Amino acid sequence: MQDLSLMITIEHFVPLMEKHIQLVDRRILKGETIPHEEKLFSVFETYTEWVKKGKSRPNVELGKKLLITTDQYDLIVDYQILNDQQDRDFVLELASRVLASHTVASWSFDKGFWAKENKELLQLVVPKVVLPKLGKLNKTEKDEEKSRAFKRLKNRHSAIESNINALENRGLDRCPDRGILHFNRYISLGVSAYNLKKIGRQILKLKRAEQPVKIAA
Numbered sequence: 001m002q003d004l005s006l007m008i009t010i011e012h013f014v015p016l017m018e019k020h021i022q023l024v025d026r027r028i029l030k031g032e033t034i035p036h037e038e039k040l041f042s043v044f045e046t047y048t049e050w051v052k053k054g055k056s057r058p059n060v061e062l063g064k065k066l067l068i069t070t071d072q073y074d075l076i077v078d079y080q081i082l083n084d085q086q087d088r089d090f091v092l093e094l095a096s097r098v099l100a101s102h103t104v105a106s107w108s109f110d111k112g113f114w115a116k117e118n119k120e121l122l123q124l125v126v127p128k129v130v131l132p133k134l135g136k137l138n139k140t141e142k143d144e145e146k147s148r149a150f151k152r153l154k155n156r157h158s159a160i161e162s163n164i165n166a167l168e169n170r171g172l173d174r175c176p177d178r179g180i181l182h183f184n185r186y187i188s189l190g191v192s193a194y195n196l197k198k199i200g201r202q203i204l205k206l207k208r209a210e211q212p213v214k215i216a217a
Contacts, residue, residue: 013043016040016043016046017043019040020040020043023038023039023040036050036084037084041062042062044178045178045179045180045183047064047083047180047183048062048063048064049062049063049064049065049083049084050062051063051064051065064081064082064083064183065081065082065085065087066079066080066081066082066167066172066187067079067080067081067082067087067090067094068160068163068164068167068191069094069098070159070160070163071102073198073202074159074163074198075195075198075199076163076191076194076195077098077102078094078097078098079187079191080094081183081184081187086112087110087112087113088112088113088114088115088118091109091113091115091118091122092118092121095121095122095125095126099125099126104125104126105126105127105128106126106127106128106129106130106153107122107126107128107129107130108130108131108153108154108156108157109130109131109132109157110132110157110160111132111133111134112134113131114131114132114133114134114135118131119131128149128153130150130153130154130157132145132154133145163194166194167190167191167194170190170193170194170197171186171190171193172186172187172190175187
């Protein structure tokens, strides 16, 4: 039984090793530019993507993009794992899910979600859409983004960064499980744990407020 398990493992890794050798040969020895979709970033977790490449720290980030949406109470009301996709491609799909169960008075995004059609369609159903434009602004867009209401809602959007940090600090910075199915489950559990902790803190806060004040003389 042990030999069979070993054979299955070897049969899994041999094609991945051969692919990696081919990529090294094409890229280093032949000087070929490898298309992004052909690159292999991990032979152990083949679903791994090149999430970020730039000058800021960390300058290279591998993993999977996680799109989260929070409400005014910092609870996560929607999340989605992206697969080699851009944030802006999911705005309308996201809006369909969220608006089916929530009434939204205002909705803020970062620049990565910008697309003209996204903003136009969102404005049909959401009273106030804060979606900073990616690129050069015309006069109307400049006036809009300088307005007090736009700045106020945009500043509140910075809370999403603390929500992301909270998720990372609670285990989502690195997944210890193997395989894409276990990865998806791990993300689901992390989001659930985040919400449960938020709700638990609020319940404890309300209970403390109900307790009588004790005075010592």
